[in-house]
Every structure is written in C-alpha cells, then in structure tokens.
Amino acid sequence: MFADRAKIYVRSGKGGDGHVSFRREKYVPSGGPDGGDGGHGGDVIFVVDEGLNTLIDFRHIRKYKAGDGEEGGKKNCRGKDGEDIIIKVPAGTVIKEAQSGQVITDMSGDNKRVVLLKGGKGGNGNQHYATSTMQAPKYAQPGQAAQELELLLELKVIADVGLVGFPNVGKSTFLSRVTNARPKIANYHFTTLNPNLGVVDLEGTGGFVIADIPGLIEGASEGVGLGHEFLRHIERTKVIIHIVDAAGTEGRDPIQDIYAINKELEAYNPEIAARPQVIAANKIDAIYTEDGSDPVEAIRAEFEPKGIKVFPMSAVTGQGVKELLYEVNEMLQGIGEETTVFAQEYFPDSMTGSVDDAYTVTYDEEEDEYVVEGPKIEKMLGYTNLDSEKGFTFFQNFLKDAGILEELESLGIQEGDTVRMYGLSFDYYK
Ligand SMILES: Nc1nc2c(ncn2[C@@H]2O[C@H](COP(=O)(O)OP(=O)(O)OP(=O)(O)O)[C@@H](O)[C@H]2O)c(=O)[nH]1
Ligand SMILES: [Mg+2]
Structure with missing residues (x-):
C-alpha cells in the first residue's frame, strides 16, 4: 500500500436550531418574539498545498468533521457559526466518492480550493414568524442537517513525461542526472517506492516535468512485485520514456523486456500504452557481448519500424542524454499544453442544492x-x-x-x- 491513496470520512457541520423566546419587558405583559437564528454549520473545504507530495497524513487521521452551528438565543442573539474544516492535499489529488469510485473533483491546475460539503444552514428564530395575525409564534426553524461522505483520495501526479521500465534499469539515475530531483539510487530491485518528480531545465526550451515511478515486472497487473497501481502517476503524462537495460546486466533480453512492460501498460490502461513513447537504451557504458554484436542495433531493428525511436545512452556517464531530452521536448511541443483533468461524475447534494x-x-x-x-x-x-x-x-x-x-x-x-x-x-x- 502506497501513501498515495487514502480513504477518509468527512462531515459538514449541522446548522444550529432557531430559538423560540419572547421579550420580557417591564410593564409589557407579553413581549414580541425574540428568538435568534441558529448559526450555520461549517463547510468541508479541500485546498491544494504545494508543499505536500504524498497522502501520508491521511493514514493517521481518517475522520474530518466541521463544527456544528450553535442554537440561536434570546434577545435575537444569533448562534455562532460552526468552524469550517480545511483539508490540505497535494496538487494532483483526485477526490472520489468511495462506494462508486466516481470522481467528485480533481485538485489540479487552477482548481486549488473546493467546498466539498456545505454546512447546514442555521434555522430562523421565532422572531421571523410574527405576523399581524400571529403575534406569538411558538415555532422556530430547525437547523439543516449535516452531510457526510466517504471519500477516496488518489494522488495522480502532474508531469509531462513518465519513466517506465523494469526495476534497476536506471530510471532514478536518469532523473537525478537530468533534473533537480535527488531520488534514492541503489543496485537492488524496487529502490523507488513512491513517485519522484523532477524539472528538466533544458537550454533554449521551457523545460518540463518528469515522473520517476517504481519498476514494473511481468505480471504486475496480477499483483506481482509492487503491482501496477502506481501507474496512475503517469496517467496524466503526455510522453513516456521507456528505459531498458540495453547491456542486459541482469541477464534478461532487452527486447523481451520492452514487450513485457508494454503488455503491463496495456493491461493497466490501453490509453497509456498508446501514448507516444521513446526507448532509452541505457547502460551503454556497460555493454559487452562475446560475439561483438550491438544490442542497441537489435533494439532499433525491432522497434524503429514500429515508429518508436531508440536513443542509446548512459545515465551514469551522461552520454546520449541530451539527444534524448531534445527529442522528448520536441514531442511535447507537438502535443501542446493541456494536461488530463478528470471530470466530475459524482455530485454531492450540497454541490447541486438538491438537498x-x-x-x-x-x-x-x-x-x-x-x-x-x-x-x-x-x-x-x-x-x-x-x-x-x-x-x-x-x-x-x-x-x-x-x-x-x-x-x-x-x-x-x-x-x-x-x-x-x-x-x-x-x-x-x-
Ligand atoms: N553501468 C551503468 N549503471 C547504471 C546506469 N544507470 C543506472 N545504473 C546503475 O543501476 C542501478 C539501479 O539504478 P536506479 O536508478 O536505482 O534504477 P531504477 O530503475 O530507478 O530502479 P528501481 O527504483 O528499483 O525500479 C544502480 O546501481 C545504478 O548505478 C548506466 O547508465 N550505466
Ligand atoms: Mg528508482
């Protein structure tokens, strides 16, 4: 389980009840109604906090309740409003209704603050109900009920480019070479457990964001290794850099590796599999074959006829890295600006007013x-x-x-x- 999914319960505040009371004045036998209104219940509000990049906090606290409005008082005293509860999430968090899995809102782009549940309105006190024929109304309005929802929060990071590949092929090494990010790099499988983001500052271009995610292995879609759930982090990316260990340092065949990963992408979401891809044939500094054949040429012969470009590189020495980055930048320019935003499918009552x-x-x-x-x-x-x-x-x-x-x-x-x-x-x- 990653810290990029969480299930929480939220509740808005109940509106305070209106009050029934009558003025007591000297020499006035029965005064008019002076029951105050109830205070409004607090809202449940989600805001983006740019400093956050995981949903880890939601593992410890699962219930979020706004304050109830207080009841109205005598002498037309209005009850205090309940406090709003403000829930901070990282940019790119998609909020879903837990049972149906339907999207309520996607906290990305300009969508930085959302009132998800409105607090109940406070009820009118009996001061409002006096009429010429009914001088002493004993009725006051109750406050509106609170509302509750079970939510599923899913972090889908916002990046232009996603890195995919087997474990240990050098995804994090590549990220650390081309961006400001400093992910953990080590010579064992599944070093990366949470996504890392980095910004490429490429001379003469606007730059772009790369997401480095955990390694995939064959059968990930059936739960092998770390599974494939974390692929949601590349759902919004426009281009995929498929990194392969061209030197076959772990004894696997790079061409088979590429097919295996693409099969897992297809199983997760065919749309991702269909996204523009480039192959980074990594670890060329470590290539050694007994018969002197060039594995990069073999990869090219297999994939270039299918329209996928192949870039030999070494994330360690930096050889070939620039060429790859300029190609990716070019591809991004061709695709344009808009990022995938998930549309609303579920409408809480208080968002539509149907309550x-x-x-x-x-x-x-x-x-x-x-x-x-x-x-x-x-x-x-x-x-x-x-x-x-x-x-x-x-x-x-x-x-x-x-x-x-x-x-x-x-x-x-x-x-x-x-x-x-x-x-x-x-x-x-x-
Ligand atoms: N010789 C050589 N070794 C490399 C190259 N790139 C990465 N490595 C080594 O490969 C090992 C794994 O590198 P990582 O960057 O952690 O690989 P990863 O793909 O992020 O691995 P996971 O996070 O486990 O999926 C490290 O020991 C790196 O030093 C390269 O171009 N040449
Ligand atoms: Mg890694």
Whole structure:
C-alpha cells in the first residue's frame, strides 16, 4: 500500500436550531418574539498545498468533521457559526466518492480550493414568524442537517513525461542526472517506492516535468512485485520514456523486456500504452557481448519500424542524454499544453442544492399522526403565514405540487387524520 491513496470520512457541520423566546419587558405583559437564528454549520473545504507530495497524513487521521452551528438565543442573539474544516492535499489529488469510485473533483491546475460539503444552514428564530395575525409564534426553524461522505483520495501526479521500465534499469539515475530531483539510487530491485518528480531545465526550451515511478515486472497487473497501481502517476503524462537495460546486466533480453512492460501498460490502461513513447537504451557504458554484436542495433531493428525511436545512452556517464531530452521536448511541443483533468461524475447534494428538495413522509404509530419533515418544508413554513387564508391555500398547493399529498395517501391517510410538521399540526381534508 502506497501513501498515495487514502480513504477518509468527512462531515459538514449541522446548522444550529432557531430559538423560540419572547421579550420580557417591564410593564409589557407579553413581549414580541425574540428568538435568534441558529448559526450555520461549517463547510468541508479541500485546498491544494504545494508543499505536500504524498497522502501520508491521511493514514493517521481518517475522520474530518466541521463544527456544528450553535442554537440561536434570546434577545435575537444569533448562534455562532460552526468552524469550517480545511483539508490540505497535494496538487494532483483526485477526490472520489468511495462506494462508486466516481470522481467528485480533481485538485489540479487552477482548481486549488473546493467546498466539498456545505454546512447546514442555521434555522430562523421565532422572531421571523410574527405576523399581524400571529403575534406569538411558538415555532422556530430547525437547523439543516449535516452531510457526510466517504471519500477516496488518489494522488495522480502532474508531469509531462513518465519513466517506465523494469526495476534497476536506471530510471532514478536518469532523473537525478537530468533534473533537480535527488531520488534514492541503489543496485537492488524496487529502490523507488513512491513517485519522484523532477524539472528538466533544458537550454533554449521551457523545460518540463518528469515522473520517476517504481519498476514494473511481468505480471504486475496480477499483483506481482509492487503491482501496477502506481501507474496512475503517469496517467496524466503526455510522453513516456521507456528505459531498458540495453547491456542486459541482469541477464534478461532487452527486447523481451520492452514487450513485457508494454503488455503491463496495456493491461493497466490501453490509453497509456498508446501514448507516444521513446526507448532509452541505457547502460551503454556497460555493454559487452562475446560475439561483438550491438544490442542497441537489435533494439532499433525491432522497434524503429514500429515508429518508436531508440536513443542509446548512459545515465551514469551522461552520454546520449541530451539527444534524448531534445527529442522528448520536441514531442511535447507537438502535443501542446493541456494536461488530463478528470471530470466530475459524482455530485454531492450540497454541490447541486438538491438537498433542499428532500422530504420524508412517515406515520407515527404512537401518536397516530402523519409526520412530514425536510428542509424544504421548513423553508415553506418559514415563509408562509398559515393564519391567513391565502397563505394556507398556498401551502396546500405546495404540498400537492411537491407530491406530499400523494405520499400521505399512499400511506393510507383518511379524512380527519392529523398531519404534523415541525410543531404544527392540522387535520387532513381533501
Ligand atoms: N553501468 C551503468 N549503471 C547504471 C546506469 N544507470 C543506472 N545504473 C546503475 O543501476 C542501478 C539501479 O539504478 P536506479 O536508478 O536505482 O534504477 P531504477 O530503475 O530507478 O530502479 P528501481 O527504483 O528499483 O525500479 C544502480 O546501481 C545504478 O548505478 C548506466 O547508465 N550505466
Ligand atoms: Mg528508482
């Protein structure tokens, strides 16, 4: 398991309830309503932190909750808002809904700050509900509910060029030679466990970013070695440098190696396999063959007819490295600027506003009453003066249009039965 995937739970803050209270004044027998509004719940906000490059922090803390809004108080006192929670992630983090795996947002490019879950709105205090006919409203609006989601965070680094190849072929050596990055280099397999990024500062060009990833081996797509999950880090790259040990220092045949790696790329994602590729025939300083044949020529003869260019090089001595870089730069120029950005597939309720439409209709056996609840109902109750005939007709029409009457009927409601909504009760008549 790499530190570039994490599953976390997030919850926004609940809105504080509105308050019911009445003014107490000397010589005034019963004052007007002065119940304050509830505070808003805190939002769940994701921001990009350029200083981060792994999701390791999310292995230790898995639950992230914003603060709840406080209840309103007497004397029109508004409840305190709940605190937002700000979650910092590295650039290139793709946020998905955990169950479906669908993308909610891709924290890359200009997308540096996203309100993923909005806090619930605070409820209105009873100060809002006084009307000429209802002087002493005993109703206040409850705060909106909190929202929660299980999220999958996946880091897909943003680089122009990806390095692929077997372990030990010299990927990290190459990165350290051509960029400012200083990855670990060692003569054993799987030295690299997390991706390394480096910037190539090539004379006369704008430069580009290279991602060095762990080595692949045959069967990686079935989980052999480190598996192939980390290939997600080259999903956004435009060009692939396929590094092969042309000297065959571990006894493998370079041509077979190239085919084996390409097969693994294909198994992970055919789109990556189809991306423009160049072959870096590395370790030419170590080539020795008994019959004097040139393995680089063999690689060329095999792959150049397929349109893949082959560059002999030594990442250790630096021989041939410049030629390869200029070719890659040329390829990048031809492809243009845009990086792959993952489009939104999953829409949390609070991003679309549809949370306001939700309502429930239930039957309360104990009280022998039908209960209608939901934020939209509350809102309507808040706006409507039910004491006036006009207001009441308006509210009835709303119940009909929203499909609530139909639901009540399907639950078996009879004329004269009681319907309860947020502290208001009335009898049902057609
Ligand atoms: N002779 C020679 N040795 C090289 C060359 N490039 C790399 N090496 C050596 O090969 C070994 C592996 O190099 P790394 O750069 O760590 O290889 P890697 O592909 O990043 O390996 P993993 O991270 O394990 O996948 C080290 O001992 C390097 O010194 C080269 O051009 N010539
Ligand atoms: Mg390495």
